[in-house]
Amino acid sequence: PATSRTFVPEGLSESASTLSPAATALPGGGWLLQWTQGEKGKHRIWLQTLDRDLAPVGPPLAAAPADVESGQGAPWAGADRRAAAFYIVRAGQRWELWGTALECPR
Numbered sequence: 001p002a003t004s005r006t007f008v009p010e011g012l013s014e015s016a017s018t019l020s021p022a023a024t025a026l027p028g029g030g031w032l033l034q035w036t037q038g039e040k041g042k043h044r045i046w047l048q049t050l051d052r053d054l055a056p057v058g059p060p061l062a063a064a065p066a067d068v069e070s071g072q073g074a075p076w077a078g079a080d081r082r083a084a085a086f087y088i089v090r091a092g093q094r095w096e097l098w099g100t101a102l103e104c105p106r
Contacts, residue, residue: 005054009037009046019043020072023050026104027079030057034075034085043071045087049104063100064089070098077104 009018019036026032029052038044045063048056063085064070073087081104088095 003053007033007048007054007056009035009048009060022074024075024077024083026077026081026083028081030104032075032077032083032104034063034073034087036071036073036087041069043069045070045073045085045100047075047085047100047102061102063087063102064098 017037017039021033021035023031023033026049031050031054033048033050035046036043037046044066046060047063048060049058051057064087069090070087073085075083075085077083083102083104085100085102087098087100089098
């Protein structure tokens with residue numbers, strides 16, 4: 001992008017910590033932003049599509065279920081605007097790699 005901007009996720013708790021941001025470019029312009037947000041033991045993966053000027057397109061989407069501890073990871077976008085979010089999830093005493101598939105708006 002030719003500019004920078006402070007990103008404040010719409011409708012999400014301001015008291016929760018925001019961690020591990022990552023982004024990938026979308027074909028034809030725009031970005032898919034992924035981050036971890038929540039309180040200790042209740043972190044969740046969120047996604048936001050941004051336009052060329054880094055303005056949000058629609059509301060943020062939860063990628064991971066609310067009842068698991070999830071974090072870190074990275075987004076991926078294909079040439080047809082299909083995308084995926086990859087992240088880790090706590091499963092008892094170990095961590096698993098999970099993914100969520102999505103289609104980004106045009």
